[in-house]
Amino acid sequence: MPLTRRVRLWLVVFAMTLAATGCAGATGEPPEVADATPTVIAPPVAATATPRVTSEASTVPTGVTVEGQLLILHTNDVLGYVDPCG
Amino acid sequence: MDAGNSLFSGGRQDLNQLSQGRLLVEAMNLMGYDALALGPRDLQEGVALLRERMAEAKFAILSANVMVDGELLAEPYAIFERGGLRIAVLGLTSPDITAPEGMEALDPAAAIEQYLPELEEQSDLLVVLGALGPTTEQELALKFQAIDLIVGGGSSIPSNGAIPEGSVAIVRAGGLGEYLGITAYDSGSAVGADRFRERSLLLGPDIPDDPEMAALKTRYQGEYGQAPTASPS
Numbered sequence: 001m002p003l004t005r006r007v008r009l010w011l012v013v014f015a016m017t018l019a020a021t022g023c024a025g026a027t028g029e030p031p032e033v034a035d036a037t038p039t040v041i042a043p044p045v046a047a048t049a050t051p052r053v054t055s056e057a058s059t060v061p062t063g064v065t066v067e068g069q070l071l072i073l074h075t076n077d078v079l080g081y082v083d084p085c086g
Numbered sequence: 087m088d089a090g091n092s093l094f095s096g097g098r099q100d101l102n103q104l105s106q107g108r109l110l111v112e113a114m115n116l117m118g119y120d121a122l123a124l125g126p127r128d129l130q131e132g133v134a135l136l137r138e139r140m141a142e143a144k145f146a147i148l149s150a151n152v153m154v155d156g157e158l159l160a161e162p163y164a165i166f167e168r169g170g171l172r173i174a175v176l177g178l179t180s181p182d183i184t185a186p187e188g189m190e191a192l193d194p195a196a197a198i199e200q201y202l203p204e205l206e207e208q209s210d211l212l213v214v215l216g217a218l219g220p221t222t223e224q225e226l227a228l229k230f231q232a233i234d235l236i237v238g239g240g241s242s243i244p245s246n247g248a249i250p251e252g253s254v255a256i257v258r259a260g261g262l263g264e265y266l267g268i269t270a271y272d273s274g275s276a277v278g279a280d281r282f283r284e285r286s287l288l289l290g291p292d293i294p295d296d297p298e299m300a301a302l303k304t305r306y307q308g309e310y311g312q313a314p315t316a317s318p319s
Binding site: 069070071072073074075076077078079080081082083084085 | 087088089090091092094095096097098100102110125127130168169171173213217235237238239240242257258259261262263266267268269270271272273274
């Protein structure tokens with residue numbers, strides 16, 4: 001699957017989360033990392049967050065609907081490192 | 087967040103590798119990632135190149151156990167405030183793959199022991215981030231029950247559910263970008279690992295491309311002389 005599709009999904013899900021929690025503006029700010037013990041502060045998300053699929057995200061499978069106080073979206077090994085030495 | 091092994095493509099000369107990882111870092115910046123834990127594969131291109139990519143990242147790149155000349159290569163952890171919660175994210179790197187000369191990944195358990203007291207003091211939720219593999223993640227969960235959540239990896243199989251180890255929940259997204267892991271936390275009346283639920287979302291062809299990301303990819307294709315049709319995903 002093209003990287004761009006994965007990214008599209010990520011953005012849609014994250015946008016839904018923010019829309020549902022009334023926390024617009026929390027997306028674009030990257031964490032500020034302090035020298036030794038980085039502390040990152042972002043606008044709080046409402047405790048009653050209930051992200052749902054909206055009409056805007058109608059292409060997202062219905063299985064994406066997850067309710068929670070907080071959502072953590074995560075990936076790993078997104079490209080698959082190929083050892084050049086075999 | 088990303089549990090690691092995502093920055094480079096290694097021996098496969100795809101668009102990201104041709105750009106020496108710049109494409110991935112720029113894409114992750116665009117997506118608004120908060121944190122990435124260095125995986126052992128992220129070390130394989132050498133410390134100089136890795137530091138270049140780290141300098142370009144607008145997200146926290148973490149590892150509490152990778153040393154270069156006796157000092158940590160990256161920040162060990164970051165603390166985020168979300169939903170009124172202080173969330174500590176401790177980055178760990180698997181030592182199972184030998185790091186290139188000049189870098190060393192130390193015992194993850196020792197790193198947790200070192201940072202656990204200060205993280206417990208500063209946070210409401212303690213997340214360990216790192217593609218350590220199912221066995222190590224399970225061992226660490228059982229040993230350190232003060233951890234709330236391990237966002238792990240090192241397996242191509244997504245957890246598709248939060249795996250409880252005592253009061254710790256373990257989740258994995260699976261590899262190769264096939265799935266997005268969605269972990270929901272709700273303190274509510276639940277306790278321990280039951281506070282977390284996990285869905286693994288298959289990122290199939292029905293997900294449309296994001297225009298900004300498509301433009302980013304096109305720009306790199308132009309820069310590295312790849313025809314769009316010949317570009318790897």
